[in-house]
Amino acid sequence: MESFSLILAIVVVTALAFDFTNGFHDTANAMATTISTGALKPKVAVAMSAVLNLVGAFLSVEVANTISKGLVDEAGIRPEVIFAALVGAILWNLLTWLVGLPSSSSHALMGGLIGAAVASAGLGAVHGDVLVTKVLLPAIAAPLVAGVAAMFATRLTYRLGRKADGKASEKGYRAGQIASAGLVSLAHGTNDAQKTMGIITLALVAGGAVTPDSDPPLWVILSAGLAIALGTYLGGWRIIRTMGKGLTDLQPQQGFAAQTSAATVILASSHLGFSLSTTHSVSGSVMGAGLGRKGGVVRWSTATRMFIAWGLTLPAAALVAALAEWVCGFGDWGTALVAVFLIASSAAIWKLSRREVVDHTNVNGTDAADEEPAGVVTAAMAAVTPPPTGTVTEELSATIPAPALADPAAPTTV
DSSP: OOOOOOHHHHHHHHHHHHHHHHHHHHHHHHHHHHHOOOOOOOHHHHHHHHHHHHHTTTOOHHHHHIIIIIIIOOGGHHHHHHHHHHHHHEEEEEHHHHHTTTHHHHHHHHHHHHHHHHHHHOOOBBBBHHHHIIIHHHHHHHHHHHHHHHHHHHHHHHHHHHSSSHHHHHHHHHHHHHHHHHHHHHHOOOOHHHHHHHHHHHHHHHSSOTTTTOOHHHHHHOOOOOOOOHHEEEEOOOHHHIIISSEEEEOOOHHHHHHHHHHHHHHHHHTTTHHHHHHHHHHHHHHHHHHSSTTTOOHHHHHHHHHHHHHHHHHHHHHHHHHHHHHHTOOOOHHHHHHHHHHHHHHHHHHHHHHSOOOOTTTTTTTTTHHHHOOOOHHHHTTTTOOOHHHHHHHHHHHHHHHHHHHHTTTOOO
């Protein structure tokens, strides 16, 4: 049985708090498209996702081992360092949730761990090869691979179903969406829940509670799975709205293609031990599905804000974690001060979120992002897309007055 110090207990509780924020921050990854297309009711969707996140947490420990054994040098890490890393990750998760941006909880955790480790033990505490091969390269490749796969899957789906009955086809794709959303939720549990398992295991090693190179204990797996499942059930409705409605408008065929593509990428990365961002994968697949439908659009202004947030995640979390580690270095009172700052900041962010409440009752409502102009890229693509049969006639009918259509001799105004 592990022996616990007070600081180690604080680290474990803080890690589970991060896991909780990871759950509600990343619910959109699995369920945003399912909710936006009406395949599932919002509360049913998040409940299903929560259960499958819990199940997925037990399927593998490869990603957990990447975090606990590969990214940083275990010998130079103290529990206070891990606490500081979690502070940076939690605050970034809460800030991006407040503004409804689907940033990466995984990269927030990685950035926090790197920043705190460097502040404590120098650059040598970070294994650069692992950072590049198992974190940075997958971060770039995942949205591209998932996006291209979703775009081609969407085009293939529409081509194969072009002669099918419309209502029957839509009903079938809604059922497919439910299955693919469940697969994404399962994949999310195998990847993201393991990150918290890895961080807790690293803390246990740093605190001398378990031996180096140990796999996560069973109680760590169970507690991490429960924490992310609870966060998932509460639902990150702000981010669900952005992912489901603010980025593009999806039909059931597109939602099915997007979720299936993302789940494939996430499960493959979990098997290989890559600390992949499920947010990047799902966002890429949603944009790919949006471009895959003839006449479909992507709101590039929203996508640009997302890209900026992705680029800031690692350095921002690292900077906050490094500052937190510096304060913790003053002793117990410094650690207590950081803990108070974390609690106060979290409470302030929650209070700000109450000014405009987004929940399951209005998650599919009109948002400002839905009303913004399509943008130069989308407008250009729409300009070169041939209109469907009858569109020209319908547009002329809408712009030419009815009497003019009735009397060819009458003057017309187009």
